[in-house]
Amino acid sequence: MPHVEFHNIVKRFGRVTVLEDLNLRVEDGEFLVLLGPSGCGKTTLLNMLAGLQEVTEGSIVIGGRDVTDLDPKDRGLAMVFQSYALYPTKTVRGNLKFGLSAQKLDRSEIERRVQWAAKLLQIDRLLDRKPAQLSGGQRQRVAIGRALVKNVDVFLFDEPLSNLDAKLRTEMRLEIKRLHQELAKTIVFVTHDQVEAMTMATRIAVMDAGVIQQIATPDEIYERPANLFVARFIGSPAMNTLKTTAVRKNGCIGAVHAPTGVHMDLSAYPFLAQPRDGDPLVIGLRPEHFTIGCDARGDVGARFSLPVRYTEKNGSDVTAFVDSADGELIAVRFDHKHHHVPKTGDVVEIHFPKDRFDVFDAVSEKRI
Amino acid sequence: MSAVAASAAIPVSRARRRKRIRGSSIAILVFLTMCAAFVSLPLYVVIVTSFKTMEQIALGEVFALPTEWTIEPWRMAWSEVCAGMTCEGVSHGFWVSMKILFPSLLLSIGISAVTGYALALWKIRWAGTFLFVLFLCAFVPFQIIMIPLVLLISSLGIFGTIWAVAIVHSILAMPLLTLIFRNFYKDVPEEIINAAIMDCGSFWRIFFEIILPMSANIMIVVLILMITTVWNDYLIGLIFGGVGTQPMTVILANTVITSFGVVKYNVDMAAALLTAIPPLIVYFALGKFFVQGITAGAIKG
Numbered sequence: 108m109p110h111v112e113f114h115n116i117v118k119r120f121g122r123v124t125v126l127e128d129l130n131l132r133v134e135d136g137e138f139l140v141l142l143g144p145s146g147c148g149k150t151t152l153l154n155m156l157a158g159l160q161e162v163t164e165g166s167i168v169i170g171g172r173d174v175t176d177l178d179p180k181d182r183g184l185a186m187v188f189q190s191y192a193l194y195p196t197k198t199v200r201g202n203l204k205f206g207l208s209a210q211k212l213d214r215s216e217i218e219r220r221v222q223w224a225a226k227l228l229q230i231d232r233l234l235d236r237k238p239a240q241l242s243g244g245q246r247q248r249v250a251i252g253r254a255l256v257k258n259v260d261v262f263l264f265d266e267p268l269s270n271l272d273a274k275l276r277t278e279m280r281l282e283i284k285r286l287h288q289e290l291a292k293t294i295v296f297v298t299h300d301q302v303e304a305m306t307m308a309t310r311i312a313v314m315d316a317g318v319i320q321q322i323a324t325p326d327e328i329y330e331r332p333a334n335l336f337v338a339r340f341i342g343s344p345a346m347n348t349l350k351t352t353a354v355r356k357n358g359c360i361g362a363v364h365a366p367t368g369v370h371m372d373l374s375a376y377p378f379l380a381q382p383r384d385g386d387p388l389v390i391g392l393r394p395e396h397f398t399i400g401c402d403a404r405g406d407v408g409a410r411f412s413l414p415v416r417y418t419e420k421n422g423s424d425v426t427a428f429v430d431s432a433d434g435e436l437i438a439v440r441f442d443h444k445h446h447h448v449p450k451t452g453d454v455v456e457i458h459f460p461k462d463r464f465d466v467f468d469a470v471s472e473k474r475i
Numbered sequence: 476m477s478a479v480a481a482s483a484a485i486p487v488s489r490a491r492r493r494k495r496i497r498g499s500s501i502a503i504l505v506f507l508t509m510c511a512a513f514v515s516l517p518l519y520v521v522i523v524t525s526f527k528t529m530e531q532i533a534l535g536e537v538f539a540l541p542t543e544w545t546i547e548p549w550r551m552a553w554s555e556v557c558a559g560m561t562c563e564g565v566s567h568g569f570w571v572s573m574k575i576l577f578p579s580l581l582l583s584i585g586i587s588a589v590t591g592y593a594l595a596l597w598k599i600r601w602a603g604t605f606l607f608v609l610f611l612c613a614f615v616p617f618q619i620i621m622i623p624l625v626l627l628i629s630s631l632g633i634f635g636t637i638w639a640v641a642i643v644h645s646i647l648a649m650p651l652l653t654l655i656f657r658n659f660y661k662d663v664p665e666e667i668i669n670a671a672i673m674d675c676g677s678f679w680r681i682f683f684e685i686i687l688p689m690s691a692n693i694m695i696v697v698l699i700l701m702i703t704t705v706w707n708d709y710l711i712g713l714i715f716g717g718v719g720t721q722p723m724t725v726i727l728a729n730t731v732i733t734s735f736g737v738v739k740y741n742v743d744m745a746a747a748l749l750t751a752i753p754p755l756i757v758y759f760a761l762g763k764f765f766v767q768g769i770t771a772g773a774i775k776g
Contacts, residue, residue, distance in 0.1 A: 159669050180676035192666035196688035205684065206674030253674070 109170030109183070109260040109293055110135045111156065117164035118151055118317075125151050126317045129165075135260075138287050138294045140304040143314035144340070149297045152314075153263055156295065157186050169261060180209070185254035186263040189270060191246045193238040199225075199249050200234040203256050210257075224252040227286070244275045251283070255290075264296040268303060280306055301341050305329070313337045331465075335472040338391045338465060344426055344438040347392040350469060353382040362388050362466075366433035371409040375461040380475045382468075389472070391465030394426060394438040398458045399449075408461025413437070415449045429455065525549065525744035532740050548741035552749055556742055558729035565746045567719075568726030572706060572753075575640045575722055579705045582645035583652055584697055588690065590649075591656025592682055596668045606657065613650035621714065628715060635717025643715050644705050652697055659693040660686065695761050703754045723750050 111133040118126040125148045133139045141149040154160040156167060158179035166175045174182045185206075193202050200221060207217045225231040228248040238246055247267060254262055264283070268276045284307050287294055298304055304311050305325045312322040313336070321333035332338035338346045351362035351371065360382065362371045371390060382388060392409075413429040416436060425443040428436040439457050449455050468475050520537050525548050527541040554564040561567070594602050624643060625634070633639045663686065671681045712722035721729075727750045731743050 157669075157673060159672065178676050179673045184673065186670070186673050188666040188670055190664060190666050192664065192670040194667065194671070194685050196685070205671075209675035209677065209680060253670075257674075 110137075111170075111261060111293065111295065112168040113152070113156075113165065114168065115165040116152070116155065116162060116167070118148070118155065118160070119163045124317070129317070129319065131312060131319060131322070133293060133295060135293055136291050138284075138296065138307060138309045140308035140311045141295065141297045141314060142301060142304040142311050142340075143299065145299060147314045148317040149299075149314050150265060153186075153265055153295060153297045157184055157263055158182055183259045184261050184263055185257045185259045186265065187247075187250050187254050187267045189266040191238075191250040191270070193246060193249055193253075195238055198235050198237055199230060199241070199252075202238070202249055202253050203234075206253065206257050220256045220258065224255040227255065227289075228252045228282075243271055244279065247271060247275075247279060248282075251286070255286075259292075261293045261295070264294065264298075266298055267296075268298070269300070276303075283307060301343065305341070313340060315340075331474065332391070333474050335389060335391075335467050338467070342393060344394050344440065346465070347394065347431075347437045348467075349390045349392065349431065349435075349437075351388050351390050353384060353386040353388050355384040362390055364390070364431075367411060367413065367431060369409055369411055371459070371464065372461045373408070373464060373466060375406070375408065376464050376466055378466070378475060382466075382475060387469035388475075389467040389469050391467065392437070392459055393463065393465075394440040395424075396460060396463040397439040397441065398460075399427075399439060399441050399455060406461050407458045408464060409459040411437070411457050411459075412454055413457070414454050415451055417451065418448055420448070427455065429457065521744045521747060525741055525748055527741050529737070529739065529741060548739070548745040549749070551739075552730075552742045552746035556730050556739075556746060558726045565723055565726050565730065565749055568721060568723035569749070571637065571716070571720055571726075572712075572722040572724075574637050575644070575712070575716075576702065576705050578638065578641035579644040579648075580698065580701055582641065583648040583701060584694070586645070587649050587652035587697075588656050588687075588694075589682065590653045591658075592660050592686055593678075594653070594657045595660035596663065596686070597678070606654070609650045609653055613654065617647060617710065625714065634715065635720060637716075637720050639715040640712055640720070640722065643711050644708070647711075648701060648704065652701070655697060656690075656693065659690070663689065699757055699761055702757050706754050 113129055113131040116126055116129040143149050155162050162175055166173055203221045204217055225234055228251060230248050230252060233245060268279050271279060280303060308325055310322060310324055311328050313320045315336050321328060321337045328341055349364050351364045354361045354363050360373045362373055415427050416430050417428045419426045424440055425448050426438055426440045427449055428438055431437045466475055523540055526544050528543055528545055531542055552564060553566050556564050593599060628634050628639045671685050675681060709724045712725045716722060727746050730746055
């Protein structure tokens, strides 16, 4: 069964190295999302897998077969592009059939597959239209259909939802997830949108500057980010990161945030490596783990009293940005049904539970 | 107060408008009228003369309308007038020009479309250098390579045939047409060609099934360009065409030059108009296709 492996991939454009010694394994039936900011090399990696760009060094293996030097059409892949890339002069049916007639398939088999994909994507009434006569969402369905009819085991998606409006994007997200569950094919999906990654992926590979920062399930990425980049990249609003100094007292480990003088109790944190007294640490605090006002639980790990700078309402919840005394803002998210919304300038008391900290080494930026 | 202000404001704006009309725009209008007259007056003379009888032409009033309209000069120009030793009108030249036109169009457009497609959409080694050389070739005057080209064509054994004229036309048009096609195909979205490469991968299938159907607009531009060039050419037809395979322009020139006795201006004018009409028909017939969009619906729109 087809799993995809990248072995020691190097990619250079002239003197610029985009990817350096990258290794990655995509399991069979997995929905792997390559997530990262623009320019991190995720699309380059996908294009190399597709065969649209050459690999400078290293090899790519699909289902045990080395495809590094194979033509794109011989790799057993199908790809969905960001701009849909439909053939403008062909009808929807022609778009779906083009790849199949090139494979010299039987006419009845081609027709059967086109009908199957059209039905699956609910575009069967549009088969005789030209792309210009379709809406954005319909074009995207046709683009997905064109990939589906090829009946391959690995599908590649290059930011396919970024041209759609917010509502359609949500719909297509569910659609693609449903297709993955129904067809049980391997999917490699490139995006810069963390919501897409978190909702669809079985595993996420977070990339930055040509390096895979962390590869894990969405929950793992969210709960236990491997380094500061991942911690800050995932989550909206982003995780608060405070520069602190480690303090050891009576065998208990804590951290002190100098500008506010707040002491954080890290005794419940499962350290991979114990910090020494005085080590610089970066503490990560997810905005939604804060509690506000008087309903603090018994396991408080840090307690802040800070003035509110801004508040943002977002229907179901409120994000308050409080001043952390060194010019940075701490985002605090809470449910506004149970609290009154603090006004700008109000000093609020916020608490953070001691089992929810993320602790990073300030020098290596890695989780400790 | 406000009424006074309003009535005062109106003359000001009027004065400004009048000033603009009287200013440089009059000079521009005069210049444009002169330009138009420069082209249209001779054309007017040619057209009215071709419908006049020789008796009226002898009076010398070139701008007068025909007193008696006649199509006799047109009939003579088409089928009877003498060019050199043969007296079969310009009709023979018309059919020769047609026979030259179609192979020229097919060869030049076919080869340069495929070359432009390859240069624009496929990763080809030295493509940049090749383009630069083509660019240079487009600027080499025909007169410089005329004699070597005659030697080359006669060594192929086709000198003096329709094919010689057609092939020379195709070769000379190739650099410019290839550049035009290449620049057009450069604007085809990269993702479309990538999708086609993943779907099929065949150079020719992608060209014929995806790219060629998208090329209607540029094809029309190039068609008009080539038809006009080939039809209006005189020098290549004169040099490479043999007896009986000379295009219409050459026949026309011979007709005008070799008139005996009284010069039949009306027949000459009619012959000239007959020669000029085909490119005009092409302009009018194909012009309306210019405006249609090409990649409509292919990508996010």
